[in-house]
Amino acid sequence: MSLLELLQTSTKWLLWASLALSLLTLISFLVKWKQSFRLVGVLAFTLLLAGSSWAFGISYTPPVVIEGALHPPIVFDNGDNLVVAQANNDFPEESIEPTLLQLAENLRGGGRNGAPVHIRIRQVLSNGEGISQPKILGEVIRDLKQNTTINVPLKVDEEISLNSDEETSLNSDEETSLNSDEETSLNSDEETSLNSDEETSLNSDEN
Structure with a gap:
């Protein structure tokens, strides 16, 4: 049973209950029953529920459901x-x-x-x-x-941005690797040259 059907059914039964309570309340006053005023309260609350259910049923709009649609949050x-x-x-x-x-x-x-x-x-x-x-x-x-x-x-734009970021990252890694190799090569050449000069100088002093 859908919510709209539930509201319509509950409104109908609450109205019938209100009618029955109205008759019972009237009879209780005629026979001077001690619980008469309590019945008045119960009747008022039942009428309130019936009116609320009716108003909600009138204003309620069921959600639209489209075939193939999912429910992402x-x-x-x-x-x-x-x-x-x-x-x-x-x-x-x-x-x-x-x-x-x-x-x-x-x-x-x-x-x-x-x-x-x-x-x-x-x-x-x-x-x-x-x-x-x-x-x-x-x-x-x-x-x-x-x-x-x-x-x-x-x-x-999003896909282009992603591809651009990937290319930038790859280029950055390649540049870093090249710079590292160049620095290593330069350092190695400098050390080799210094060692060679020192050895030459020592040999010359010995002679």
Whole structure:
């Protein structure tokens, strides 16, 4: 049973219970029963529950479910124009678009100022020991005023940045290795030259 059906059923039974308690309360006053005022309290509380269930059932909107969508956790929401969901490393590519649409359809205005809301799904990729970098898998823009969703084409800036960082790291390692080899070679040549000069000088002094 869905929540909406539960609310409708509970409202109906609470109204019937309120009607029965009303009759019982009226009879208790006619026969001057000592528990009459307690029944008044129970009746008032039952009517309150019935009214609350009815109001909640009217205002309740069930969440939108789109086929193929997953449920990544929301890791950031600034309450205004940006919502970010965190995808795991094995998040299937075919689930990106339906998941974004599902997040957009279930987004509520709340305290937002009505501006278009950017909804993103991201992964956090390891870019070396102790270093991580976010990668945007997809993005949509939700216009709450127009009740429309606009798909944003995926940019490759993140991938370019990752490749650039990898190339920079490789180039840096190569330069470090070359500099180290050059320094070692220079030091070795200097030591050899000094030793040769010292030996020549000693031989000359002996002669």
